[in-house]
Amino acid sequence: MQKILIIDDEISVCKLLSGYLQKKGFETASTISGKQGLKKLQQEHFDVVLCDYRLGDFDGSSIYPEIRKVAPEAVVIFITGYVNLQVAIDLVKKGVYQYLEKPLRPDDLLDTIRIALSSKAKSRHYPEPRQHTVVAEEQPVLGQDTSSRELMKSLSLVGPTDYSVVIEGETGTGKESIARLLHQFSKRKNGPFIPIDCGSLSKEIGASELFGHERGAYTGAFADKTGAFELAEGGTIFLDEIANLSLDIQVMLLRAIQERKVRKLGSVRLKEVDVRIVVATNENLIDKVKEGLFREDLYYRINEFTIKVPPLRERPQDLCLLVKHYLEKTGRELDKSICGLDEEVDFLLKNYHWPGNIRELKNMVRRACLLTEDGERISSAALPASIREHENSLLSDTVLPAAFEEAGEEPILDLKSQAHLAEAKHIRKVLHEVGFNKTKAAELLNIDRKTLYQKLKRFELKV
Template sequence: MKKILIIDDDPSICKILGKFLQKSGYEVVTALSGKQALLLLKKQSFHLVVCDYNLGDINGLEVLSKINSLYPQTIVIFISGYGNIQTAVDLVKEGAFHFLTKPLYPDIILKTIEEALSQKKPEKEKSQSKPKQQVNQDKYVKGNSASAKKLFKHVALVAPTDYSVIIHGETGTGKEALARLIHEQSKRRSQNFVAIDCGSLSKELAASELFGHMKGAFTGALQDKKGAFEIADGGTIFLDEIGNLSYEVQMYLLRTLQEKSVRCIGEVKEKVVDVRVIAASNEDLYEKVRQKSFREDLYHRLNEFKLEVPSLCERIDDLPLLVNSFISQAEVQLDKKIKGLSVQVKELFYHYSWPGNIRELQNVIKRACLLTEDGAQIEADSLPLEITDFSEMNKSQQPVELKNVILEAQKNEIIRVLEKVNYNKTKAASLLKIDRKTLYNKLKEINL
């Protein structure tokens, strides 16, 4: 029977994961701290170790170093609630088998463990393939269009500074990837990049996730927990969809930015933190300020520099570059060669409106590559129906310039939404996931 050591300062993780692995046929031992784990490792050996990276007393790299020196053949898988590409790269370079982000899914963790135990521990110098795939997936693809060049000119200017940045753009335009790029080009690149999806945080949990809590601070607080700001100390924190935070949490966030310190829930003392903040929203935050749903003082504290991320339709000239990049990623993941797009698919792509922007394009390419035979071109039958149906609906139209096709598609959608909300422009902008200023500009552009 294979023996597994689980190291995590969260007792519930140790208990739940331990029981699951025992039912799967493994002998399991648990440790609630790095020091406790090191004591166990001195007394007995394990086939595999599942280790949380942020243990509180010592970090995962120290644990890995000790395991490498004591038991070179022991396989180590790291888990963490805060995914960080650079951390994953560093750990795998040092011999870790894999880096998984929480929440943990039973089938994924079991498959990873089975795969790890079925092969030899990777050599340090040969262990770079997995994180490289992750880095490429999260990389923001630069373009040659006018809007893309303007964006990256601004990124190059603001990245080396410590300015707080607001990134505004439609859903799927790559705001988090852009935030990572800013971090990687900053003086803080060797420190943590912590991404928080504010849209998924409930009012009750937001303060705990951002600022941490002490054991016993509230029902369910079974142990001390570091908040995202403390984990990101020295680095960058990315607050995605920041407009979804409650007014109360916005107040706590403002105080943290003003005082450059955090106070965990249940603790009296404050801890000084040095964190750069990058916030993102697909809504116009200033419009939310006017609607009294976002604090004006917090908005001005964050808005030291603002980046407007163009939609895919606004950077349509970059479509070939984006397609080639996503095909290259899929080729590595699927271990196959794809000979690009057929002429018909290219035509379909240029005539489609891409409401989901770059994320939608990436998912379409991933799906198409999976359905395409090794060594073949991507054909129309591998595309989702929304793209082919969109083309069928517009087939009767005479061929026109690409820019006019895009404008016509946008015009039709704007008219449809305006009619739906009785021409209330504020509601229309909200449904279209753009701010009112962008809507007015679009109306002017299409002569409405």
């Protein structure tokens, strides 16, 4: 019988988890402190350690190395009510199997434990995957916005499995970064991660890039070539913008996934491959299936689990976090100390629709940092024209809040509200007269631009 040690400083949690896991056929023991847990691990063998991240005497980052010293073979799973993506990434990189959020869903916990134990059993029978030199890639920045938390839950759930995953999201949302994070969460993390841009694959070279070719297989094939599937052996192959593959290549891809074998162009020999399939698209694949542009059987073969990456405009709470991250990163790169954004820029960024998503935001911050003096704040002059021009359309489309609308008979308001109504109407009239040029409007109103922006916020003058 497999044994699980539960370490949690809440006795009720220990009892609840012990009772549930015992009913599922596991032998359990529990302790209410990290110190007691480490002592228990020294005395007995455990297959799994289920540990709360925040204990009275340890946190996850400090107790994990100690667990590894006394129980190097145990699978370690952390549970916490305080999700922090960067902490989760760091722990997984160090060898933690999974990081689950409270309140725990029993089925998710049980699946995670069973998959972990199955992976551990397989590793005893197969050699360790070969190490690969991987170019460091930027990790996705996810904050505390609701959509980001849901994305994190999906990554935590499907990451440790071998499921094929479809990542859906607009251009610039960071789909490849999400795919790399899936790879980091998986038992294949020591294997290769091979990204392929399907949008750049023509019908002629697509098969060669994916499956390889023998010398002389076609005109110009002067040497043997190893395809992406073989390069990804023991790891993950990431097919970006898969909707762009030709139907001919889709047939070959379907066969390779079904049979888990590939044949190089010009060869008669099939070769077995062991890879995880992760794909990404900025289009609706079901629509492509209905249009006859994407094979239905391939769609259902690759779509064991779908992750939807939200666009930046749906992550308003994360905008400040992302800006801060890229300001610090670019500041280090340029050896500059950028002191943040001035109030006008903050207003503009929060009201911009970000069609290019995180990629556009990152490029905007890099450009603005380059144009801003060391020790200064970023001003609107450092912003690209697309954002400055959006500023005018933002105000030209502005409507007053319901209390200030001029539809029908005006309601009877108290003196303060009536004064606000008159002030808001006058500001909008002046802006309209000067073509929504804020500098001219501020001059005519005899206030500075900062005060003008404060009033725009106060009167809810937004799209």
